[in-house]
Amino acid sequence: MVKIGLIGYGYWGPKLVRNFFDDSACKVKTVVDLRRESLEVVKKYYPSIRTSTTIDEVFEDSKIDAVVISTPVSTHFSLGKKALNQGKHVLIEKPMTTSYREAIELVNLAKKKKKVLMVDHTFLYTDAVPNELGKISYFDSTRTNLGLFQKDVNVLWDLAAHDISILTYLVKEKPQSILASGISHTKNKLENIVFVTIKYPSGFIAHLNCSWSSPVKIRLILIGGKKKMIVYNDVEPTEKIKVYDSGYKIMNRKDPEKFQVDYRIGDIHIPKIELQEALIGVTRDFLHAIEFGSKPISNAALGLEVVKILSLADKSMRNGEWPMKYEKSHFNQ
Ligand SMILES: NC(=O)c1ccc[n+]([C@@H]2O[C@H](COP(=O)([O-])OP(=O)(O)OC[C@H]3O[C@@H](n4cnc5c(N)ncnc54)[C@H](O)[C@@H]3O)[C@@H](O)[C@H]2O)c1
Numbered sequence: 001m002v003k004i005g006l007i008g009y010g011y012w013g014p015k016l017v018r019n020f021f022d023d024s025a026c027k028v029k030t031v032v033d034l035r036r037e038s039l040e041v042v043k044k045y046y047p048s049i050r051t052s053t054t055i056d057e058v059f060e061d062s063k064i065d066a067v068v069i070s071t072p073v074s075t076h077f078s079l080g081k082k083a084l085n086q087g088k089h090v091l092i093e094k095p096m097t098t099s100y101r102e103a104i105e106l107v108n109l110a111k112k113k114k115k116v117l118m119v120d121h122t123f124l125y126t127d128a129v130p131n132e133l134g135k136i137s138y139f140d141s142t143r144t145n146l147g148l149f150q151k152d153v154n155v156l157w158d159l160a161a162h163d164i165s166i167l168t169y170l171v172k173e174k175p176q177s178i179l180a181s182g183i184s185h186t187k188n189k190l191e192n193i194v195f196v197t198i199k200y201p202s203g204f205i206a207h208l209n210c211s212w213s214s215p216v217k218i219r220l221i222l223i224g225g226k227k228k229m230i231v232y233n234d235v236e237p238t239e240k241i242k243v244y245d246s247g248y249k250i251m252n253r254k255d256p257e258k259f260q261v262d263y264r265i266g267d268i269h270i271p272k273i274e275l276q277e278a279l280i281g282v283t284r285d286f287l288h289a290i291e292f293g294s295k296p297i298s299n300a301a302l303g304l305e306v307v308k309i310l311s312l313a314d315k316s317m318r319n320g321e322w323p324m325k326y327e328k329s330h331f332n333q
Contacts, residue, residue, distance in 0.1 A: 133225025
């Protein structure tokens with residue numbers, strides 16, 4: 001039975017605790033948070049879980065096998081490093097760290113210590129990632145709401161992390177260039193609106209629109225494939241995915257005079273998807289990797305790749321909105 005210690009019982013932490021608590025393959029032993037009032041809630045709902053305001057209660061407890069980190073992003077690296085150094089398996093919230101250099105250090109440390117390092121990229125467990133599209137040519141995502149302005153990271157690191165994890169999972173090639181543009185309307189200079197364009201060598205293109213400043217909550221992804229196109233609307237309660245048997249073919253490609261587009265507008269299919277909470281998939285995948293040595297879907301390499309793309313997008317914003325080459329990228333932050 002895997003014994004779990006969780007650090008950070010704010011907005012997301014309680015959802016993780018609930019899912020681990022309900023899983024008979026583990027026992028949540030300790031929850032740590034700096035705020036006593038959060039711990040009072042833990043005590044009320046889970047009297048069997050020990051609570052503390054001291055993180056060493058988790059790190060120095062030799063009975064705890066795995067640490068779950070659901071604190072603000074800027075703390076992920078130091079807490080993750082400490083947990084791995086203490087010989088714990090680690091599930092860390094998305095994104096893994098705030099820099100590529102830190103993410104590499106964690107991945108290498110996990111390898112050296114032979115421990116599972118997994119990132120909670122929850123969307124990879126929604127059962128919605130399609131496989132019938134044919135060759136994909138574009139990915140267009142809007143992830144906006146009147147969101148909670150984070151104090152330590154901009155909207156790119158907060159929201160685009162979701163889309164970049166889906167992209168990294170879906171698209172097997174590496175990007176060619178990453179261009180980002182954003183604006184901060186606050187004194188702390190953290191961008192609250194960001195647009196990112198990622199180009200790939202095959203001609204595939206991705207565009208992400210992320211904002212904490214929209215009057216409405218939109219969670220919409222359009223994916224264009226050669227065979228089918230999909231609309232994934234995560235705000236819809238039930239019919240989240242619609243698969244369009246639509247497309248187009250360019251006729252007389254070689255002769256611009258006779259250039260023609262042949263459109264195909266077919267049926268719309270609404271696949272039945274499991275509406276179970278995606279976090280169940282995350283917690284099970286983590287526990288399975290610890291018990292059986294399996295490779296999680298949201299594994300450390302995927303988490304590292306997400307941080308690399310986020311870092312390049314951030315660099316593009318800092319460098320006068322100039323496209324960053326993926327292959328030639330070097331990081332010294
Ligand atoms: N996977 C998802 O879909 C998803 C959704 C929301 C948030 N998140 C991630 O979860 C993490 C937490 O986000 P949140 O919205 O819950 O934030 P939050 O601010 O609501 O909660 C963070 C909690 O961590 C505690 N904390 C901070 N530093 C600590 C430390 N050193 N030791 C112990 N406790 C500490 C705070 O007191 C707070 O209760 C972030 O990384 C965020 O990106 C993921």
